Amino acid sequence: MEDCPALGTVELSLADGIARVLLNRPDKLNALSPDLFADIVAAGEWLATRHDVRVVVLAGAGRAFCAGLDLASMGGGLDPQRIVARTHGNANLFQQVAMVWRKLPVPVIAALHGVCFGGGLQIASGADIRVAAPDTRMSIMEMKWGIVPDMGGYALWRGLVRDDHLRELTYTFREFTGAEGATLGLVTMLDADPLARATALAGEIVQRNPEAVRAAKRLFNSHRALDEDAVLLAESVEQAALLGTANQREAVASQLQRRPASFVDPA
Numbered sequence: 001m002e003d004c005p006a007l008g009t010v011e012l013s014l015a016d017g018i019a020r021v022l023l024n025r026p027d028k029l030n031a032l033s034p035d036l037f038a039d040i041v042a043a044g045e046w047l048a049t050r051h052d053v054r055v056v057v058l059a060g061a062g063r064a065f066c067a068g069l070d071l072a073s074m075g076g077g078l079d080p081q082r083i084v085a086r087t088h089g090n091a092n093l094f095q096q097v098a099m100v101w102r103k104l105p106v107p108v109i110a111a112l113h114g115v116c117f118g119g120g121l122q123i124a125s126g127a128d129i130r131v132a133a134p135d136t137r138m139s140i141m142e143m144k145w146g147i148v149p150d151m152g153g154y155a156l157w158r159g160l161v162r163d164d165h166l167r168e169l170t171y172t173f174r175e176f177t178g179a180e181g182a183t184l185g186l187v188t189m190l191d192a193d194p195l196a197r198a199t200a201l202a203g204e205i206v207q208r209n210p211e212a213v214r215a216a217k218r219l220f221n222s223h224r225a226l227d228e229d230a231v232l233l234a235e236s237v238e239q240a241a242l243l244g245t246a247n248q249r250e251a252v253a254s255q256l257q258r259r260p261a262s263f264v265d266p267a
Helices: 035-048 080-084 093-103 119-126 163-172 179-182 194-205 210-223 228-242 246-257
Strands: 010-013 018-023 055-060 109-114 115-117 127-130 136-138
Touching: 018 035, 018 194, 035 093, 035 115, 055 119, 055 127, 055 194, 093 109, 093 119, 109 119, 109 194, 115 119, 127 179, 127 194, 210 228, 210 246
Parallel strands: 018 055, 055 109, 109 127, 115 136
Antiparallel strands: 010 018
């Protein structure tokens, strides 16, 4: 078990290439407080520096994944100037809470249960894959408070959800289940035990060539913003960099010899 930063509202662990990030305000259904905002970003940014991380499982402690913004903890509210300021690359702090998972160089799997509202849904949307219990309660809830989704949702939902469905969910802030979320595209797969399923999936991914997995995520993160010529070139550049490397040769050898692969983490 790797030594990880001690964070007050996030439980972080790393072992055998799998990082586990647990939102840990169970008495508040993991609602987003200033401390939780800061700790989520700190966890994600620490993981981004680690070459021994191959996959991340993101979950919530207790009865829920995340109930959205904890209004009572926000004191005097949000400063409009702080919202507009770009403090984390192309994002503000609140957007980085969701975007940090999309920006990580490795796959992130979110396990959703209980409730997944507002900012919680945007955080989950930053993951590569979302596993939800069929009865998870979900909502794009910001319109309830007279505001718009502003934690990266519009960037993260692009390509996931048909535009008219996304508009209906945003304008009405109606609740829907994990099962409906799967039909809409907001949920990747359903399982009565989403954390167990997410952990099992992480166990599969961690056995793949970590350099190829990171290359695949780079391509996924860039391909929607590029034209066809640029996408084709990006594929070729990533492939050329992988061919003949020790990990790529090990992938071939392990398949031919029908044995588990032994990969080296990228430098």
